[in-house]
Amino acid sequence: MKTKYIVAIIGLVMILGSCTKELDLYPKDQVSDGSFWKSPKDFELAANRFYRAFPSHFSHHDSNAESTFGSGPNEVSNGTYVAPDNSGHWDNSYGAIREINYLLAKSEEYANPDEIKTWVGEAYFFRAWQYAGLLTEFGGVPIITKVLDVNSEELNAPRNSREEVADLIIADLQKAISFLPKASEIEGIDLGRISKGAAQAFLSRIALFEGTWAKYHNGTKANERLTIAAQAAKSVIDSGEYELFNSLGTDKSYRKLFIEAGEDSEEVILSRRYVKDINGTHNHTRWLEQNIMNPTRSLVDDYLCTDGLPISDSPLFNGYDTMTSEFENRDPRMAQTVFMVGTEYAWYDTTKIFDKPSLVSPVTRTGYSVYKYLAESLESWSNNSEYDNIIIRYGEVLLNYAEAKYELEGSISDADLDGSVNKLRDRVGMVHLTNAFVGANGLDMQLEIRRERKIELACEGFRFNDLMRWKTAEEEMPKAVKGIKFVGTEYETVFPDLTPGVHFQVDSEGYIVAEPAGDRTFNASKHYLRPLPKKQINLNPNLEQNPGW
Known part of the structure; x- marks a missing residue:
């Protein structure tokens, strides 16, 4: 693993007002405009603050959608949330935008722009x-591109249109791309900073979101x-700067990417970085053990069988009779994402076998538990985890490319599938997705590309926004959230003291119901945007x- 560099969080207090002519003394305990913005280092220090925007583990995950379920109902997922009095997201975003606009304004006064272009590029990113973030949550919002004061007219500006906000985002990213260095040009203590590839990859994400x-x-x-x-996605692919993390084979590489082994691999384009005693640690592994996020039937049933067919069509699907039967002959990403009974893993300073799901405290409400993200070091079990939270990875870029090509043209060539989706399938040894296979088996290419995205990016925080942009949330979100099949299976024998209807609810087919359809709603006239x-x-x-609203 490469030595990590953590962008320092420097508290800068900018003095916006001018001093009097008679007394022009700079404060000794603050950074003032009079003594700042004089060198490239000053711009770098100011840009360091922007990295606070990157989310930590579990600050974004899929429990807002239908593919995972937490320790209890989620008000966004079930549609019960109301217009808030205030929003930390709104306040923090505009606070950060003000700081960014300030750096950009100061950059226009700097004598040698080439010396500070990297930090200007970071500001645009x-x-x-x-x-x-504001656009995906609220739609059109007021655009502020200069530093305001208490008398600025823009404080009472109306919302800009969705299209105008998207245009600004795209323009800013294109500027960032022109200023930022390639990942291969970032060395030493600067490892981990924004690269040209990161800006291109993020452009592919937001342009795909807005296009769909x-x-x-x-x-x-x-x-x-x-x-x-x-x-944008093709630029990242053609750059040669990134590749999928494959070094641990088809049965480990995918899962290990998200913990220590995958840190600073060539698949990671951008991450929220952790180093103990510098910017803290996290307790992600222990939270997973406490079942804060559990896969649902919606996710588990979407993993293909090893013949490339859905479980509804494949003769290889072995049903739900035992605790492991539904894992058999399935896409290897299933057992690398969802804990399968019999899995051996490191636990504190010993080895543990996952012998059965936790249907008693700490209970998994679906009967499934997440294996992806679960680290296997002693530190990971004691609130000292340092594995990074991946923000953007090459795997997502491949999916962005495939989907954008299909949505743009209504079809996708086998060559483009081989350069995108099938690279992800090769990592885990799955059969290729081809036009001939789709046609021969009565499948739908659009649905298969979307399925691939759901599976590859499971539990990474994409699912909610995908349902929003596809306008399929009104179909998926109101459904009951279900888990394992309990009644009539091995689970009844393993848990003889648990009674359906008493300890948990089941449906008429014997599946655990974490949240019934009657408790979930999605109003298409308002729920596609937050209030x-x-x-x-x-x-x-x-x-x-x-x-x-």
């Missing part, structure tokens, strides 16, 4: 990052966005609330 949003929500510029997404915080609408009478 992070402004795009902040606006992308426009396509399925009757928006504008769908083909333009999808073209940008495909081109703006009431405080912001009260402060700015020109802000309009999202429909239905």
